[in-house]
Amino acid sequence: MEKTVSNPEVLQRKHTRREFRERMQSGELKACIIPVAAIEQHLEHLAMEHDWRSVCHVAVAVAERLRPHVLVAEGIMTGISEHHMRHPGTLSLRPGTFLTVVADLIDSVVRAGFKNVLVLNGHGGNTAPVNGTWEQFLRMNQVNLHFLCYWDVLTEADAKELLKSGHKLPNDLPGHAQEFETAFALAAFPENVRTKMWTDQADKRPSMATAQQGGEFIKRIVERVTIYVQEMIDGKRVTQIPAYFP
Numbered sequence: 001m002e003k004t005v006s007n008p009e010v011l012q013r014k015h016t017r018r019e020f021r022e023r024m025q026s027g028e029l030k031a032c033i034i035p036v037a038a039i040e041q042h043l044e045h046l047a048m049e050h051d052w053r054s055v056c057h058v059a060v061a062v063a064e065r066l067r068p069h070v071l072v073a074e075g076i077m078t079g080i081s082e083h084h085m086r087h088p089g090t091l092s093l094r095p096g097t098f099l100t101v102v103a104d105l106i107d108s109v110v111r112a113g114f115k116n117v118l119v120l121n122g123h124g125g126n127t128a129p130v131n132g133t134w135e136q137f138l139r140m141n142q143v144n145l146h147f148l149c150y151w152d153v154l155t156e157a158d159a160k161e162l163l164k165s166g167h168k169l170p171n172d173l174p175g176h177a178q179e180f181e182t183a184f185a186l187a188a189f190p191e192n193v194r195t196k197m198w199t200d201q202a203d204k205r206p207s208m209a210t211a212q213q214g215g216e217f218i219k220r221i222v223e224r225v226t227i228y229v230q231e232m233i234d235g236k237r238v239t240q241i242p243a244y245f246p
């Protein structure tokens, strides 16, 4: 039997060119999310794909809630992780490489017709380089373009309520492979957590994480990022494009 885009599909890569063209021309597609992340060491107990898996989990959940108006484009699994290269297996892009690919992906989805584009970030090491060049991307694209770390929709109050090992932002939330990230993984992809290992390593804080706590974090993140994207679509969250030099 012939397959067609079902439900309809939220992943850009699953469309044929015709299916994409028809949805874009009908005005149904309003916003695109580009996830970016890292493949890097996450202590002894958590798989290296964590940042990519978690940001994709959020992006897809948000697109499903806003179906049929939002697509998730293929983003960048690997990020700027030089600070983790002491641990073999980590993959790292140079800042210039990463920023070039981010710029090319934004350009591609803008040329496809998207007027609202969210680059959703899952790795702290990408933040400062992106923020440092973001003004240039805004001028180049002239659309409603946003950059958001998915944990930035959480507050210190969330951390105080849900974390046991500490609640300072950003050390404990998001932290690195600590209670927050471990709880996220336990709730969404538990096969990535080696529960035997977290008692072996010197840092015991990740072992305080539970799947229930991770589920509550994910629920709040998805709800708030959904509102963020809905506001972009509704024209209530509009980026200011900086002026050109006179």
Ligand SMILES: [Zn+2]
Pocket: 042, 050, 051, 122, 123, 176, 177, 181
């Ligand atoms: Zn991480």
